[in-house]
Amino acid sequence: MSDVDIMPAPDLSSVTPPRSKWQEEFEAFQRLLPSLLADYAGRYVAIHNGQVIESGDDQVDVAMRAYAKIGYLPIHVGLVTTEPRPIIRIPTPRHPIFKE
Numbered sequence: 122m123s124d125v126d127i128m129p130a131p132d133l134s135s136v137t138p139p140r141s142k143w144q145e146e147f148e149a150f151q152r153l154l155p156s157l158l159a160d161y162a163g164r165y166v167a168i169h170n171g172q173v174i175e176s177g178d179d180q181v182d183v184a185m186r187a188y189a190k191i192g193y194l195p196i197h198v199g200l201v202t203t204e205p206r207p208i209i210r211i212p213t214p215r216h217p218i219f220k221e
Contacts, residue, residue, distance in 0.1 A: 146171070146197035154201065161201040168197045 140148075149171040150157075157166060157173070167175040167187035174196070175187040184198045200206065 142195035143197060146195060147199075150197045150199045157201045158203065163200075163202060165198055165200050168199070169194065 146168045150166070150168045153168070153171075153173075161173070161176050164176050164178055165180045165183045166173045167183050169187065169191055174190060175183045177183045177186070180198055180200070184196070187196050187198070188194075
């Protein structure tokens with residue numbers, strides 16, 4: 122029988138996973154937000170390749186028009202505002218309101 126060498130696991134603490142395309146678009150939205158406030162305050166914008174490609178008052182409509190323009194590629198659709206988004210709570214079947 123042959124001897125088995127057991128090696129230590131590699132140190133991956135310095136390795137960062139690659140950013141996704143959506144994450145890049147989200148970061149572009151965050152970076153552009155101060156300048157977007159002048160023209161798009163209170164509206165939704167779709168960001169693709171770091172630029173606004175669509176805007177409007179309805180988030181789904183903006184996304185659909187953006188996808189119609191560029192195809193189904195990763196984009197970020199965000200509301201241009203300085204206010205934090207409200208937290209939306211969705212009850213689950215384990216929530217007491219669903220118990221009989």
